[in-house]
Structures are given as structure tokens and as C-alpha cells.
Amino acid sequence: MAQSRRLRCSRCWQKSLLRASTRRSITTRSPAGFPQLQSELVTLLEGLRSSGHSIAAYGAAAKGTTLLNSSGVLREHLDFVVDRNVHKHGRYMPGLQTPIYATERLLTERPDYVLLLAWNFKGEIIQQQSEYLSQGGRFIVPVPEVSIVDNRSWLSAAS
Numbered sequence: 001m002a003q004s005r006r007l008r009c010s011r012c013w014q015k016s017l018l019r020a021s022t023r024r025s026i027t028t029r030s031p032a033g034f035p036q037l038q039s040e041l042v043t044l045l046e047g048l049r050s051s052g053h054s055i056a057a058y059g060a061a062a063k064g065t066t067l068l069n070s071s072g073v074l075r076e077h078l079d080f081v082v083d084r085n086v087h088k089h090g091r092y093m094p095g096l097q098t099p100i101y102a103t104e105r106l107l108t109e110r111p112d113y114v115l116l117l118a119w120n121f122k123g124e125i126i127q128q129q130s131e132y133l134s135q136g137g138r139f140i141v142p143v144p145e146v147s148i149v150d151n152r153s154w155l156s157a158a159s
Contacts, residue, residue, distance in 0.1 A: 037142065037143070037145065037146060038067075038070065038071035038072070039071075040145075040146045041067075041071055041073070041140075041142050041146050042071055042072050042073060042077075044140065044146055045073060045077040045078075045115070045140075046077070048112070048113060049076070049077060053112040053113060054079050054109070054111040054112050054113070055077060055078055055079060055111055055112065055113045055114070055115060055140075056078060056079050056080050056081065056082060056105075056106065056109070056111040056113075056114050056115070057078050057080075057081045057082070057093075057098070057114065057115040057116075057117050058081070058082050058083070058103070058106075058114050058115070058116050058117060058118065058125060058129075058139075059081075059083060059116065059117035059118030059121075059125075060081050060083040060085070060088045060091075060093060060100045060117070061083075061117060061118055063117070063118075064117025064118060065093060065094050065095065065117075067117065067142060067143075068093070068095065068096060068117070069094070069095040069096070073096070074096070075096045075097060075098055078096065078098050078115065079098075079109070079111060080098060080099050080100070080101055080105065080109070080111075081093050081098050081099065081100045081101070081117075082100070082101050082102065082103045082105050082106055082114075083100055083101075083102075083103070084102075084103055086102070088100045089101060089102055103128070103129070106129060106132045106137065107131060107132055107135075110132070110135065110136075110137065111137070112137070112138065113137075113138050113139070113140050113148070114129075114132070114137060114138070114139050114140065115139075115140045115142065116139050116140060116141050116142070117142075119141055119142060119143045122139075122141055122149075125139075126139060126149065126154055133149075133150070133151045133154060134151055136150075136151070137150075137151075138150045
């Protein structure tokens with residue numbers, strides 16, 4: 001019952017925020033090229049999913065949540081989210097309601113792709129997840145442009 005009420009309140013809040021942002025033209029103030037990046041990201045995710053690939057996301061931070069929700073990424077695009085912060089485990093990504101787990105889940109589930117939502121820590125995260133990468137995993141880096149990093153491209157960039 002409480003969860004249902006919370007969900008309804010969340011939907012009301014989202015609708016209210018959308019109405020307010022439309023009135024204030026907040027949605028039109030995005031940097032040049034951002035709508036194209038959003039479109040490319042969703043197109044890539046939809047293409048990978050339609051090809052039967054599994055996709056997770058790394059990083060349950062606010063900027064990643066903003067990117068997902070503003071781009072139109074749906075719950076169906078992502079299987080789960082991982083984050084190193086133990087206080088986020090067992091919770092859900094705002095908007096998408098995708099579950100958040102420990103990073104070790106990348107090695108047990110072995111998704112084909114991982115969308116990197118903490119793109120400013122790309123180097124650090126990829127080094128931490130070198131075992132996932134060496135087992136054939138690939139990272140989707142959405143910013144500054146949508147790109148895919150696999151073990152070969154990461155090793156050649158490092159040398």
C-alpha cells in the first residue's frame with residue numbers, strides 16, 4: 001500500500017516537474033548536440049536489445065539518472081544497474097525503477113554491454129572492471145559522444 005502511494009506521488013511529481021519545465025522552457029536549454037547524443041544512445045540501446053544482447057549500466061549517480069530519463073531510455077533497455085556504493089544496493093534507479101546491485105554482478109551475470117553512467121570516471125572504472133572487459137565485456141560510453149570500448153580498443157588506447 002505504501003509503495004503504491006509512493007509510486008503515485010512519484011508520478012504526480014514527475015508530471016508536475018514536466019509541466020513546470022515546459023512552462024519555463026527548461027527542456028530547450030540543453031547544450032548543442034545533446035539531443036543528437038540522446039537519440040544516438042537510445043538508437044544504439046534499442047538496436048542491441050533487438051539483437052538479443054544484454055545491457056547493464058554502471059553508476060547510479062544523479063547525472064546518469066538525468067541522462068537516462070531525459071533521453072527516453074526505458075526500463076526495458078537495461079537489465080540492471082551496478083554501483084560501488086553499498087548504500088545504493090537493493091534500491092532502484094529513479095524513473096526507470098531498475099534495480100541497483102554491487103559491481104560483482106557484472107562478473108556473475110556477464111552482460112554483453114555496460115552503459116557507463118559515470119563517464120567522467122571512465123578510466124578508473126574500466127581499470128576496476130578489467131576482468132569483465134577481458135572476458136569479452138564491452139562498455140558503452142555516452143559522453144562526449146556515444147562510443148563502445150572493448151578490451152582491444154582499451155589496450156590500444158592505453159599503449
